[in-house]
Amino acid sequence: xxxxxxxxxTIQREMTVFARRARASAGRMHPELSLVSYxxxxxxxxxxxxxxxxxAAHYALDKSTVSRxxxxxxxxxxxxxxxxxxxxxxxxxxxxxxxxxxLGQVTLRRRAAVRERLVDFPEEDLVRFAAYLERYNAAxxxxxxx
Amino acid sequence: xxxxxxxxxTIQREMTVFARRARASAGRMHPELSLVSYxxxxxxxxxxxxxxxxxAAHYALDKSTVSRxxxxxxxxxxxxxxxxxxxxxxxxxxxxxxxxxxLGQVTLRRRAAVRERLVDFPEEDLVRFAAYLERYNAAxxxxxxx
DNA sequence: ACTTCCCGTTGCAGAGTACAACTCGGTCCG
DNA sequence: CGGACCGAGTTGTACTCTGCAACGGGAAGT
Numbered sequence: 001x002x003x004x005x006x007x008x009x010t011i012q013r014e015m016t017v018f019a020r021r022a023r024a025s026a027g028r029m030h031p032e033l034s035l036v037s038y039x040x041x042x043x044x045x046x047x048x049x050x051x052x053x054x055x056a057a058h059y060a061l062d063k064s065t066v067s068r069x070x071x072x073x074x075x076x077x078x079x080x081x082x083x084x085x086x087x088x089x090x091x092x093x094x095x096x097x098x099x100x101x102x103l104g105q106v107t108l109r110r111r112a113a114v115r116e117r118l119v120d121f122p123e124e125d126l127v128r129f130a131a132y133l134e135r136y137n138a139a140x141x142x143x144x145x146x
Numbered sequence: 147x148x149x150x151x152x153x154x155x156t157i158q159r160e161m162t163v164f165a166r167r168a169r170a171s172a173g174r175m176h177p178e179l180s181l182v183s184y185x186x187x188x189x190x191x192x193x194x195x196x197x198x199x200x201x202a203a204h205y206a207l208d209k210s211t212v213s214r215x216x217x218x219x220x221x222x223x224x225x226x227x228x229x230x231x232x233x234x235x236x237x238x239x240x241x242x243x244x245x246x247x248x249l250g251q252v253t254l255r256r257r258a259a260v261r262e263r264l265v266d267f268p269e270e271d272l273v274r275f276a277a278y279l280e281r282y283n284a285a286x287x288x289x290x291x292x
Numbered sequence: 293a294c295t296t297c298c299c300g301t302t303g304c305a306g307a308g309t310a311c312a313a314c315t316c317g318g319t320c321c322g
Numbered sequence: 323c324g325g326a327c328c329g330a331g332t333t334g335t336a337c338t339c340t341g342c343a344a345c346g347g348g349a350a351g352t
Contacts, residue, residue: 007272008260009253012168013192014279016185017205019165021283024206027310036339039162046159053299059163060170062341067301069339089299089348107155114154117285125278126153132267132275133160137167139263173341182308199330208310213331215308235317235330297350307340312333319328 029113030106036069038110041078041095041103049094051084078102175259176252182215184256187224187241187249195240197230224248 001009026035033041040055047054056066070093073079078099084090095103118126147155172181179187186201193200202212216239219225224245230236241249264272 004269004272005257005261007269007276008257008264010276011272011279012256012260013185013188014276014283015161015164015168016181017283018161018279019168020185020205020207022161022165023309034338035162039159039166042159051299059166061166061339063300064302064342065340067299071301087299087349091300110158111151111154114158115151117282118154118157121278121281123150123153126150126157128274129278129282130153130156130160132271132278133157133164135267136263136275137160137163169340180307197330207308209331210311210333211309213333217332233318233330237331293352295350295352297348299348300346302343302345304343305341307338309336309338311335314334315330315332317328317330319326321326322324 025113029109033102033106037073037078038103038106040066040069040073041099042107044079044093044095045100045103049092051090051092055093073099171259175255179248179252183219183224184249184252186212186215186219187245188253190225190239190241191246191249195238197236197238201239219245 023035026033026038030038039059043055043058044050052066052070053063055061055070056063059066070079070081074081078096079093080096081091081093084092121129169181172179172184176184185205189201189204190196198212198216199209201207201216202209205212216225216227220227224242225239226242227237227239230238267275
């Protein structure tokens with residue numbers, strides 16, 4: 001196994017560890033907002049509103065899953081759906097004020113926790129780390145894997 | 147938000163994207179081995195055998211969850227449990243030959259897929275990327291987050 | 293108009309999890 | 323020894339997440 005392949009193995013494995021721990025801690029840190037919900041809210045904030053289908057594609061989730069998650073978030077008053085006037089099939093999802101509020105709080109808590117773990121990462125490494133991840137996820141597609 | 151904080155945000159977000167896609171593709175790429183099962187098998191291979199409790203701790207899973215997963219893997223003939231002669235409460239888990247076989251196949255398939263995505267990463271970046279992840283996961287603890 | 297396509301919802305079923313209660317072997321006093 | 327306590331694993335229960343398939347309704351092309 002080449003050096004590069006060993007690195008690839010490590011990347012896969014460590015990503016998985018990360019994911020499992022994230023899931024586990026999410027429940028403890030903010031019971032009112034599951035990891036999925038948090039992620040979706042974050043995406044809405046970042047994108048400034050999008051369609052359910054976009055969310056599904058981005059996170060490789062089934063549209064039915066997203067539909068239910070969205071319904072729950074709407075019931076909780078964290079997002080609202082607006083019918084796209086151009087195309088009545090489409091619902092544009094957007095954060096409500098309450099949603100922004102909650103999202104902001106949870107983000108602060110999470111960020112603090114992550115910062116704590118990353119305290120001895122020089123800023124330069126953080127930036128490079130983030131760039132690697134973005135580059136990985138942006139890669140050609142993903143129909144193959146991940 | 148400082149440059150470092152922005153990087154932290156990105157790291158969180160992209161890690162999540164990665165995790166979701168990994169889960170989704172696992173089902174398609176190797177239906178016979180869920181992402182969890184694959185991960186556990188991988189851990190057993192890497193560690194050369196360990197206890198169920200170790201798995202639970204490492205992946206922040208409940209011991210009951212691990213117990214069921216392990217039971218399934220054993221039923222499938224991929225691992226075996228040996229009673230620790232020193233302490234009869236303990237079961238040491240190890241890959242069977244069949245387990246090694248399957249794990250090897252799936253690993254090759256996954257690795258190929260990941261390689262494809264990482265094709266334009268210079269080896270040096272791969273190694274550094276892997277190192278970042280290990281460093282992150284090895285950080286003090288994780289009781290806080292992730 | 294008719295067909296086809298796309299967005300979203302709902303019924304259904306299965307996997308993954310957690311939590312709590314329990315069993316069993318070990319360890320540590322008294 | 324004997325009883326209290328601890329740690330590993332199992333099992334019962336309930337819930338969430340998720341995907342697939344079937345469906346309703348609007349939109350677009352012929």
